[in-house]
Amino acid sequence: MxxxxxxxxxxxxxxxxxxxxxxxxxxxxxxxLGLFDLVAKGGWVMVPIAFLFFATLYLIIERLILIRKQSHIDEGFVDNVKDMLLQGNIKSAESFCKNQRNAVGRVFEKAVGRVGVASNKEIEGTIETVGQIEIARMERNLGYLGVIAGIAPMLGFIGTISGIIRIFYDISLSDNISVGIIAGGLYEKMITSGGGLIVGVIAYTGYHLLNMNIERFTLKLEMAAFDFMEVLQKPTETARVR
The missing domain is CATH 1.20.5 (Single alpha-helices involved in coiled-coils or other helix-helix interfaces)
Known part of the structure; x- marks a missing residue:
């Protein structure tokens, strides 16, 4: 017992x-099974995807800082320029614009410098030309974000497809169709697709958000240019300036 x-x-x-x-x-x-383990299991394709990820972060941060700095317009900037022009202080207005050290300041510095020596139409053309140059500077390197948004997901799919091909090739050699072997190899290769899609989404979002900031700056610049040209087009005020 x-x-x-x-x-x-x-x-x-x-x-x-x-x-x-x-x-x-x-x-x-x-x-x-942490993040770095998953990335390591993705294979060699994760190396270019990781490079594109860090390049995307750098481009977004660098462009965002530059656009915010260059597109800033001080409150009352245009009014101060208008007052100086109405008082005939063209040199003071030009120096005031130069001291702004941003895109708007450079645009109006060129425009003020032509007051009294060029027609209103020519001054308006100067504002448009210099404004386009400043906008092009803000848009520099944004095209790379668009390229990354298209390339990163494709790299991920390439890694997944090559991994699937390898899995079935190994099965054909061993004649061993095991769910564990297929699932284990497949989830590792799907990591590349997930990584590529994540990088692509970040690049795509950053590209359009930065473009939205540039469009807002363009609108503010057009409004400021309209107020500036309105002063020059008034006969009495134009006479005082000249």
């Missing part, structure tokens, strides 16, 4: 230990 009672006790203990070990093993596997 003593032996019979001890056997189930030992068996239950072994089952409990086995269950605990399995749970600990599963927890260990789950904990070890």
């Amino acid at each position: 003593t032996i019979l009672l001890q056997v189930p006790t030992t068996s239950a203990s072994a089952v409990a230990d086995s269950t605990a070990n399995a749970a600990n093993g599963a927890a260990t596997v789950t904990q070890s």
Whole structure:
């Protein structure tokens, strides 16, 4: 009776230990599957995708800082320029614009410099030309974001397809169709598709958000130019300026 009672006790203990070990093993596997492990399992395709990711972050941050700095217009800037022109202080107005050290200041510096020596039509053309140059400077390197938005997902798909081809090639050599082998290899190769799509979405979003900021600046510049030209087109005020 003593032996019979001890056997189930030992068996239950072994089952409990086995269950605990399995749970600990599963927890260990789950904990070890981190972000860097997933990236490493993606293969060589993750190297160019990682490069595109860091390039995307750099371009977005660099352009965002520049656009915000160059598109800033101080409140009352145009009014101050108009007052100086109405008082005949063309040199003061030109210096005031130069001290702004941004895109709007450079645009109006060129325009003010032509007051009194060029017609209103020519001054308006100067504002338009210099404004286009400043906008082109803001848009510099934005095209790379558009390219990355298209290339990164395709790189991810290339990595996935090449991985799937490799999986089925290995199956054909071993004649062993195992769900574990297929699923294990397939999830690793799908990482490249996920990584490429993430980079593509970031680049696509950054590209359009930066363009939206440039469009807002363009609108503010057009409004400021309209107010500036309105002063020059008034006969009495134009006479004072000249």
